[in-house]
Amino acid sequence: MDILQIVFTESFWAASLRIATPLIFGVLGALICERAGVLNLGIEGIFVAGAMSGWMAVWLGAGLWGGVLVAALAGGFFGFIHALLTVPLGLSQHVSGLGVTLFATSVSYFTYRTALPNVSSPPRIEPFRPLDVPILSDLPFVGPVLFQQTALTWLALLMVAVVWYVLNRTPLGVAIKAVGDNPSSVDAQGLSVYGLRIGAIVAGSALMALGGAFLTMSAFDAFFFGMINGRGWICIALVIFASWRPGKALIGALLFGAFDALQVRLQTEVGALVPSQVFLMMPYILSIIALVIAARGADYPRALLQPWFKGQR
């Protein structure tokens, strides 16, 4: 069977992991925000901002890691706007998030156009190269799959562990989860609900922006309009699928990457029979299916979407 042969090739899994990388960053970022009780629909725009600002920093000569830092700062900045609107002001998280998406997207597009008014083909940068990790690269099967990945993919995998550790093994993580479940109890312990929520949103948004930066600095080497193409929204669906757990977020993103890599390969096999658009639709349809499956038993953070004001019950 053709499909089985595809699934057992190293290049297939290497592609899956590559497709999954921006989603891992995005899902982790969205997960942190939601664990603290705030839905962040700014994600789509924050992806755009991360992709644009990271690329532009490298293009201006900041170096690749300089670009990563700039992307994270840009993400944190737009996250901070969302945090101000939704936490101390307690405004609708839906509308504020969409506003941040529109704002971050238009700032990025305007900046790009202003810096490069008349380019027919977007300028390219020298992107991240695959990272050779001495011992791991020599492992059978796993070695070649990982060997083809860049440092940003490694960073994404590392962040899964870091976010898991912080959420489950540190007092800070306990406080973040508590602030998303029962903010008043956190307040009663003398901790700052506002501080925790704002911090979580800023940190989560910085992570999201790295997902965008991966696209312009590792997967591709240039910035295009419309290149994010709903990846942020897919992450929002995957968070629910992952039931707000970093480990399951990794699995969800990898599964998604695998399906996407599979459809690209199927497209070359049966491309003549089925219009290519059917395959292009698949990621979005899959996300909706994943959401429908997961939504029933979803254990939402209890204070998600609920504003909390100090001194009010």
Next chain:
Amino acid sequence: MIRIEPRQDSGPLLRYGVPVLSAVVALALAAIPLASAGANVVTAYGEMFSGVFGSIFAFSEMLTRATPLIFTGLAAAVAFRARLWNIGAEGQLYLGAMAAIAVGTGLFDIPGIFLLPLIILCGAAAGAAGMALPTFLRTRFGADEVVTTLLLNFIILIFLQMMLEGPIKDPMGLGWPQSPPILDQGMLPTLIDRMRVHSGLVLAIVAAVIAQFMLVRSVWGFRLRAVGENASAARHAGIGVNRLLFSVAIVSGALAGLAGVSEVAGLKGYLTADLSPGFGYTGIVVAMLAGLSPAGVVLSALFIASVFVGADSMSRAMGVSSYLADLVVSMSLLCVLVGGFFARFRIVRTRVSAGGA
């Protein structure tokens, strides 16, 4: 200590003043990107103003731009009032446009007096179906309609591209992915000779008036607001919440579908995959700026359309990127959100006193 407390009564000055002030602030903030792009700020504002009010043609262009925004703004306003988060107006617009093309390009070669209503009805129905599905997924499976409507936008756009390369591709279109034109008698008539503004605008204003009346005066509108304010209380009061949400979904989707009909049958005549430069998403800003009031939607659509048309003309004259318009639109959303907060709450300084809580 600083405390936030709700205002007892936000008077008309605050209710109408906040959106106007937000719009003005957002426009004023545009000076920052204008200056950073190296443009003369005063000249730029002048160009924007004359780009809208400088001639009858410019004004007609603004009204043309406002027409789809009234529809998508109404779609968002009606749904958001019931806390049904329809972020899918962009997709529903294309569904409406596709339906208009499906019935309007020769399938039925009947007189305009029958064809035009048929096109309008089919477009509205297609848009309504586009919102009924995510609403079903929410009421039946609990799948968040924000995410499903957003994702459906992408699915529908890809579906449109598929249709434009297949079933509805114009054989006379020289290979371009575009549909055949709508029959002449199926086109919405223009309002002024040699101007592009068309009777879709009249349709949009009528829709706004009906929506305003239904929302404020009808039993349906009363129930809708009750569900929006407190769904569980509404359920206890005997309102069938799911049924109501479906009716809201159908109205909201139909309005978004009409935006597509009006663009195709009023302006372009044929369908391409770039029919809408984000009218669906901009409709959300229009609705929020209008305080979710259908009557207000007309005014805020005129403002947003002015920003777009004015910025376009300024961009042509001065070489500043026309993404400035999107920037102003998004800033006016953020401003009106913050302004809405200060209309509903006030910040009070309180002295910390012993034992007070």
